[in-house]
Amino acid sequence: GAVVSQHPSRVICKSGTSVKIECRSLDFQATTMFWYRQFPKQSLMLMATSNEGSKATYEQGVEKDKFLINHASLTLSTLTVTSAHPEDSSFYICSARRLGEDYNEQFFGPGTRLTVL
């Protein structure tokens, strides 16, 4: 299998607080993990690419100081939304690319619903 988990699945926080979201590949090692954001009834927008042991690569328009990514091991990446505001409320989804794959199939986590009050 290729299972990716995310924790928490849902979080509600006050404006100004920071929220950490974990993404884990449960039964495989992931060379690369990706973080996406999805607003209601819209598609997934790639925020950043996370590589184990190196700095994340952010997409244009994504603030790296606001969305901190740490990829400490081949099975765990974390996204921290710092000083969250209501406009950061969204569905955050991670995916992982399996080590050794010769094509770009990504396995997706179940997503984290963030609501900032």
Added chain:
Amino acid sequence: SQQGEEDPQALSIQEGENATMNCSYKTSINNLQWYRQNSGRGLVHLILIRSNEREKHSGRLRVTLDTSKKSSSLLITASRAADTASYFCATDENTDKLIFGTGTRLQVFP
């Protein structure tokens, strides 16, 4: 990043009918993938078609790819109420990133 376009944006059909969704993209690709997303959930990988393939089947799914037109279609045959979901195409643009299309919301009525 440039997003692919999908049409229709929404599709409503009766159980047993076929559903066809189309995807167009802008750049050259190594492969194109289709994903399904149930409301409020993560994505499930359905099928991958490589740039040198023209058609691929998986169960009730049939995917075509026309690289000259930069387009792909997903056909779901004999649809079921459980097929109700959003469907997204995704291309790699010759990188390790996936660029998702705008999606088609499919509603299958029993």
